[in-house]
Amino acid sequence: MVDPPGAPAGAPGPGLDEAARPVDRAGGRRGWRPVTRREERPVRDPGVPDQRPPVSPATVLCALLGSPVAHSGSPAMHDAAFAATGRDARYLAFDVSAAGFPAAVRGLAALGAAGANVTIPHKEQALALADEATDRARRSGSANVLAFRDGRVLADDTDGAGFARAVAEAGARLEGAALLLLGAGGAARAVSAAALDGGAAQVWVYNRSPERAVKLARDLDPSGRRVRVLEAGDLGGAVAGADLVVNATSLGLRPDDPSPLAAAPGGWGAAADLWLQARPGTVAVDIVYAPHDTAFLRGARAAGLRTVDGRRMLVWQAALAWEAWFGETGPVDVMAAALDRWLERRRGAGA
Template sequence: MRLLTGSARLAGVIGWPVSHSRSPRIHGTWLERHGIDGAYVPLPVAPEHFPAVVRALAQAGFAGANVTIPHKEAAFAVCDHVDETARRAGAVNTLVFTPQGIEGRNTDGYGFVANLRAHGVDPAAGPALILGAGGAARAIAAALQEAGAEVTLCNRTQDRAEALAAALPPARVLPWASRAAALADYALLVNTTALGMVHNPPLEMDLGRASAGMAVADIVYAPLETALLKHAAACGLRPVEGLGMLLHQAVPGFAAWFGVTPQVDAELYQIVAA
């Protein structure tokens, strides 16, 4: 059993609520694996207290923190510096406390692209169709553009897709009703909506017109295999589950806080999926 010392490095995940987060399991596994004198803790923080708590954590000696729903936009505002990835994503999910102040990063897009590559999918192999227009869609669209892919956004409320496309030129917009008919034009389909998640309605998506070998990625990881991914496998397409994105997006934060770049492997996947 690891015992913390007075020199332990501290980090955590801030959310409201935060009890559902699997991040403590991810980082706890890596801390054990590398024998690091440190801890990663869940931090339930109400929105009205978020800025004050972040500053207090920095003053209390924390190395940093992850930020989850509903704080990612508030985290952007509280930072003294944000990197280009966070700026393009318009949100922060990783805070690093430095002598120069609070640094904000967004690793969601990094995690998504790393998970694609772990499944043998080249993010720049062809055009990508992204369903949704929220924070996750923005981070993933920006990362795919940086990787060299053409991006089209498709959302139930088209005005939101158009606003996001305007923020990420030269992204295009496809009407929600045209999503299935247009699949032959894309090499990658990405669901960034909550449709298909536990306690949510399923994503109604006919993949019958998809191009051969198209990759279908779903960022939902509860359940691990969504109805969309089952449909993709049945159609002979390439399903990419969402848990891997969660694992890969955690790597840069752990490296910044604890000084070790950890590995995402089958053992970690099984521990977090359990």
């Protein structure tokens, strides 16, 4: 994962308060520029002593590419990890349009950047642009990590592995599990691939646009034995039979967003009624991390179920990205603490 789709960018204002957007250049080309919103610009995390040398020509660049990116906690996590480990590197977020994405990737490779995280809506395009890809990226059909080596682009997907680590930390098992997956975008593909690789017996997919869910099912399970696409009317039975229910949609990014269960059409009842059909051991997992307490999770808790928010998945996918960039796992505890501090500052600013 790095970030789930559809995060609010806010209403842009003038000058430094304006969130970055693709801009028209001479000749009609589309360009990109870093996010400059004052409250979202990366700043040194006061909780981490900065052991890095000053920026110089030797400083390594890592980046986040997506649209929007102003909501992302990735710069806070990675810069805190660089500071804590003394790594001479900086992490910047760039709001990039779909049209500008290939040029942005080529530009980072030409600059000698170590790598980039990729978020919505570019994860599938990132895989298509890569010269090489890991097995897990090819299996999920998307990439949230790019690494640059001698001008070549290498693609990986750590979203699924981050999901699997987060679920395991919560004491849940993928092996033999029935998983209800809400959503069919890049993060959903990574989650479903990780679930199948982890031994899940069944993955049931519901998406408001059924065509994407059908494609996901065909790509990941051509036999049709383990992945099945649901209609809205099937959700009650799926919640009742699932060991894990996973929200991989964008619903939850805004404080007033409804649960994806309540938003689904079909007249089958309220989300609260669906949660009451779940078995006592069912675990609800939300990939949304900001805010980390969503209507989806509140509904599950009200029904007495265990819940896992998106923070640990985000932290683990970030730490695993370091393996592609630097050949080692990033400092998980440092990243987790930095993310929590960033979320606290964000809440204090009313975001």
